[in-house]
Amino acid sequence: MSAPTQSPETRTSSVGQNAPRPAGNASAAAALEVRGLTVHYGHIEAVRGIDLTLEPGGITALVGANGAGKSTTLLALSGLLPKLAGSVVFNGEDITRLAPHQIVARGIVQVPEGRAILTTMTVRENLELGAYRLGGNAAAKDFDYVFALFPRLKERLDGVAGNLSGGEQQMLAIARALMAKPRLLLLDEPSMGLAPIVVQEIFRALRSINADGLTLFLVEQNVRQALKIAQRGYVLENGSLALSGSGKELLNHPRVLQAYLGV
Ligand code: ATP
Numbered sequence: 001m002s003a004p005t006q007s008p009e010t011r012t013s014s015v016g017q018n019a020p021r022p023a024g025n026a027s028a029a030a031a032l033e034v035r036g037l038t039v040h041y042g043h044i045e046a047v048r049g050i051d052l053t054l055e056p057g058g059i060t061a062l063v064g065a066n067g068a069g070k071s072t073t074l075l076a077l078s079g080l081l082p083k084l085a086g087s088v089v090f091n092g093e094d095i096t097r098l099a100p101h102q103i104v105a106r107g108i109v110q111v112p113e114g115r116a117i118l119t120t121m122t123v124r125e126n127l128e129l130g131a132y133r134l135g136g137n138a139a140a141k142d143f144d145y146v147f148a149l150f151p152r153l154k155e156r157l158d159g160v161a162g163n164l165s166g167g168e169q170q171m172l173a174i175a176r177a178l179m180a181k182p183r184l185l186l187l188d189e190p191s192m193g194l195a196p197i198v199v200q201e202i203f204r205a206l207r208s209i210n211a212d213g214l215t216l217f218l219v220e221q222n223v224r225q226a227l228k229i230a231q232r233g234y235v236l237e238n239g240s241l242a243l244s245g246s247g248k249e250l251l252n253h254p255r256v257l258q259a260y261l262g263v
Contacts, residue, residue: 031056031215032077032108032184037086039069039076046072048239049086053232054184059206059216061230061247063223063260069239070219071113074186077217078110079103090184107183111173111190119162123153126161126172130179146175149205167198174205184215191222203229223260227251235260 032054039047047069054060062070075081077088079100088096090106098106117126127146131137147154150171156164161172170190177185190206191199203225210216210229220226227233230247235256243250250256257263 031091032217033087033089034077035087035089037073037076037088038084039072039081040084041072046239047076050234050236050239050241052234054215054217055232056215057210057213058231059210059218059229059247061218061220061226061233062236063220063226063233063250064236065260066221068236070221070236071188072239073236074110074188074217074219077103077186078108104180107181108186109177109180109182109184110186111177111188113188113192117161117164117169117172117176119160121161122158123161123164123172124157126176127153127179130176132180142179142181146178149178149208150175165198167194167201170194170198170202171205174202174209178209182214184217185209186217186219188219189221190218191220191225199225223256224251227256 032052034050034052036049036051037047038045038049050073052060052062052073062073064070072081076083079095079098079102083096086096087094090108093106095103095106095108118129121129127143131139131142150168152168153171153175156168161169164172174185174187174190187206190202194202199222206216206218207229218226218230227247227250233245233247233250234241235243235250243253243255245253251261
């Protein structure tokens with residue numbers, strides 16, 4: 001059973017009021033309001049009426065254990081899973097019932113769990129596919145932006161993506177999403193299966209992308225790393241929100257310390 005949602009978030013300072021102007025590969029900072037989101041797989045109640053607020057220009061983390069409902073939440077936000085109940089408002093527009101391609105067209109782009117890069121295609125071709133939402137014309141400055149973030153992708157540009165290491169494939173998945181000039185980037189466990197040093201590299205890049213003005217929603221089992229870079233965090237347990245607050249508050253919360261950080 002999940003504990004009722006506590007609300008240190010009422011004390012959380014907003015990062016949205018003076019959101020930075022995007023200098024990188026974001027179109028504009030964007031906000032998302034989720035109310036009562038409910039998603040079932042048949043009789044399995046995977047997500048049970050959750051509320052989330054993503055401030056424009058911020059990093060929001062959704063953390064929790066295996067099977068808590070994190071991926072289901074992201075897939076529902078992307079329109080890839082039907083919502084049984086609830087509403088999703090993006091920059092003032094109700095997008096609850098939009099199809100996945102319409103949601104992508106609004107600038108909500110997901111980096112899926114397991115990366116889903118096209119392993120038989122080259123790094124360049126994967127990146128060009130990312131620009132599909134913009135008519136397929138990948139601009140040189142967009143390539144330059146992702147190469148500055150991940151120089152290794154430039155070195156491997158004409159190599160087959162399947163030959164990249166796990167960390168490089170994650171970099172490619174993030175870079176491909178950035179080629180679409182998102183307004184909101186949804187990331188499903190970018191640290192999964194990566195060595196700690198590579199995780200650090202990925203999280204440094206996420207901070208940098210966010211500093212350039214892009215709003216991030218980060219789903220992670222790596223609770224410590226995610227809450228460290230997030231202004232606001234939510235803890236999901238058995239499909240319900242157990243806690244919410246600033247990243248710092250949650251990192252020091254006894255329940256988080258005990259259940260997720262082994263302290
Ligand atoms: P993980 O880190 O393992 O991806 P998660 O927090 O993302 O965990 P979900 O994958 O969203 O969790 O799963 C939430 C619940 O829904 C779990 O009980 C899971 O077994 C169930 N579930 C997920 N996908 C399906 C599916 N396609 N059909 C039926 N049940 C599913």
